[in-house]
Amino acid sequence: EMQLVQSGAEVKKPGESLKISCKGSGYSFSSYWIAWVRQMPGKGLEWMGIIYPVDSETRYSPSFQGQVTISVDKSINTAYLQWSSLKASDTAMYYCAREAHALDVWGQGTTVTVSS
């Protein structure tokens, strides 16, 4: 079964750093781009960026460029999303998804709560 399994919920304080993960299994992880999607509480989906595991080529939405870093470790079939200094406005659900003909396989989501 193809799946993406994300790391667990996080509760952080403003200014702290964070790295969440997305591990793929059941398919050739390196052959497909992995996208990250944000969903703030009660709001819509926002495409953040995408990475190709083979060469770590990365694209960012202009809205997220410089705000987050997307990376990958293809040796362990895992993509990452990280922040160097969290803000309260980063509180959201974050999904990773595999890009095939569409975003066809999604992780279960990671809830990030940033509060003092």
Add this chain to the structure above:
Amino acid sequence: SYELTQPPSVSVSPGQTARITCSGDALPKKHAYWYQQKSGQAPVVVIYEDNKRPSGIPERFSGSSSGTLATLTIGGAQVEDEADYYCYSTDSSGNHIWVFGTGTKVTVL
């Protein structure tokens, strides 16, 4: 930055047809995709490349695109189709930058 615009809400009676539109300047040249998100769940693709339906998606879901408008049609909507729906596409730059539409809440009652 590129935007895809959807109506905030659509209401339909069970068995009737629901149509959700998505407007974007690059849609004449770029495919549209549609995702369904039920409350508390991850999104699921229901239409890809304008009008293709993934395996396991009911035939009542169909897609079309003409000019700057893409449309998701739910023919004979069921109560279980009540969800948020998002269109998805890329701009014309060729830079592999994607955007979601503003989202449409479909109510079946």
